[in-house]
Amino acid sequence: MSGLALAAGEVAFADLACSAARFYGTEISHPPSANGYFEDHPTFGRQWVSNGRLDARRRREAENAALPRWRDHTPARTVLTSVGVRLLPVGSGDWLPFDHALLTGVTEEQAAVVLSYGVCAPLLLTGTAAPWLGVAIDHLRRHLA
16 A cells, blocks of 8 residues: 555455544533623723623533544545555545454444444444445454454
8 A cells, every 4th residue: 555554464355435523522621701891890890891791601612612522524535454454534644543453333324434433433424435435444343353
C-alpha cells in the first residue's frame, strides 16, 4: 500500500475511500456574557448587571453542542489489514490505527458501518464501500482471532 508502512506479518486486503466520523461529547464551553447594562445602585454604586436570559440561552446552546454525537466528519483513505483498519483523513499526514484486537462490536447499516472499541470513541465509516467493509471486518475479527 502506497504511503502506509505495514507491521511485520501485516497483510493489506483493501484500500478504499470512505467518510469517517467519531462519536463523542465535549466539554461545555461558553464565553461569559458581554451583554447587559450598568446599574446605579443606591448602596453598591455603579455595577454591571448581566443579561440572565441571554446567558441562560447561551448556556443551553453550549450544553447541547457538547452532547455526544458524530463529530469530525471527514473523507479518509481507509485500508483494511489483517491487524486492523488504518485511516488517513484528508489533509492529515498521520495514519490512525484501529486494531481488530480492540474491537468490541460491528454494526452494519445501509450505507455505513459503526465500529465500537473498548478504548476509544466509536468510528463511523460511510460510503459505497462501507457495507462490504463491515462484513469483511466482522469476518476477519472472527477468523483471525
